[in-house]
Amino acid sequence: EVQLVESGGGLVQPGGSLRLSCAASGFTFSNYRMHWVRQAPGKGLEWASYINNDGSTTTYADSVRGRFTISRDNAKNTLYLQMNSLRVEDTAFYYCARASGYGDHVLDYWGLGTLVTVSS
Amino acid sequence: SSELTQDPAVSVALGQTVRITCQGDSLRNYYASWYQQKPGQAPLRVIYGQNNRPSGIPDRFSGFTSGSTASLTITGAQAEDEADYYCNSRDNNGNHVIFGGGTKVTVL
Numbered sequence: 001e002v003q004l005v006e007s008g009g010g011l012v013q014p015g016g017s018l019r020l021s022c023a024a025s026g027f028t029f030s031n032y033r034m035h036w037v038r039q040a041p042g043k044g045l046e047w048a049s050y051i052n053n054d055g056s057t058t059t060y061a062d063s064v065r066g067r068f069t070i071s072r073d074n075a076k077n078t079l080y081l082q083m084n085s086l087r088v089e090d091t092a093f094y095y096c097a098r099a100s101g102y103g104d105h106v107l108d109y110w111g112l113g114t115l116v117t118v119s120s
Numbered sequence: 121s122s123e124l125t126q127d128p129a130v131s132v133a134l135g136q137t138v139r140i141t142c143q144g145d146s147l148r149n150y151y152a153s154w155y156q157q158k159p160g161q162a163p164l165r166v167i168y169g170q171n172n173r174p175s176g177i178p179d180r181f182s183g184f185t186s187g188s189t190a191s192l193t194i195t196g197a198q199a200e201d202e203a204d205y206y207c208n209s210r211d212n213n214g215n216h217v218i219f220g221g222g223t224k225v226t227v228l
């Protein structure tokens with residue numbers, strides 16, 4: 001069974017940093033591209049970042065580029081999101097999601113999410 | 121940049137048919153995928169590609185694309201279909217993923 005489990009969320013002050021992790025199981029992690037998608041409380045889904053199978057290609061939404069870094073450790077079956085210079089508007093649930101073999105934007109499995117709260 | 125536009129909310133009587141639309145120029149080049157999200161839950165893919173349903177998704181869910189508009193149809197809506205529905209695709213350059221703003225479906 002495919003499972004994605006996010007961790008690392010919490011309360012952080014503006015300007016602070018957090019690193020999110022997403023532990024993958026039930027599939028060959030190194031064969032799949034991955035995404036981070038976020039959702040502010042009561043708001044819609046917003047794509048944040050993408051990484052290809054071996055980590056050589058990454059892309060970011062304009063809202064996080066230069067502050068967030070996506071990475072992966074295929075040996076540990078884990079996806080990461082390093083978040084620096086956090087802003088109040090980064091407050092959201094952060095989901096990791098797997099890109100299906102059908103297309104990079106087709107997200108076939110999602111984790112339950114981890115909540116990041118940026119507040120003083 | 122590209123955008124996907126969805127109506128904020130629709131309602132449907134129990135057992136009737138509802139169609140949710142998603143408009144965007146990039147849909148001329150990339151099929152939309154559709155996701156159902158219930159309160160407190162992660163999104164769940166319900167339609168992808170031209171009109172493909174993942175295993176376990178009821179056949180009352182169907183998708184269609186014409187030009188720059190993608191649609192998700194629920195034929196014979198059930199109470200458990202009450203949820204937020206999001207479309208997504210790629211932007212015009214194909215580099216980024218984009219989501220529509222979501223449509224809240226209420227089953228009356």
